[in-house]
Amino acid sequence: MNDFLKKTMYAGLGLAVVTREKAEKLFDELAEKGKEYRKEEETSEQEEVKAESVADQEDASKHTFFEDYEQKLRKLVENTFAKFNFMKSDEQEHIANRIEQLEEKLSKLVEDALAKRGAKKEKKEA
Numbered sequence: 001m002n003d004f005l006k007k008t009m010y011a012g013l014g015l016a017v018v019t020r021e022k023a024e025k026l027f028d029e030l031a032e033k034g035k036e037y038r039k040e041e042e043t044s045e046q047e048e049v050k051a052e053s054v055a056d057q058e059d060a061s062k063h064t065f066f067e068d069y070e071q072k073l074r075k076l077v078e079n080t081f082a083k084f085n086f087m088k089s090d091e092q093e094h095i096a097n098r099i100e101q102l103e104e105k106l107s108k109l110v111e112d113a114l115a116k117r118g119a120k121k122e123k124k125e126a
Helices: 002-083 089-125
Strands: none
16 A cells, blocks of 8 residues: 555656646747737737828828819919909909999989989070
């Protein structure tokens, strides 16, 4: 029985050593996987930051492109209007207002002239 007890103790001790070795090996493997995962995450974050930076630069570039395009188009339209002597809306309003003022003055002058004629006719008849 003494032999059996010794063998059982040695078996338990062997089991503890093997378990410890396997646990250490498993722990080392898990730690290595964690390091690899962290490196991948850092790389992924760096790539994401780079991608965001590139996207921001592209947005700024597009914005600048559209502003430049709008300015060129606006200048082209203005030159076309000037070349063909088209009126701008504010010029058209100004001319319309001026015409209205002149019509009012003409109307008043005609009324005054008619009133003078009428007064001269009455003097002649009298």
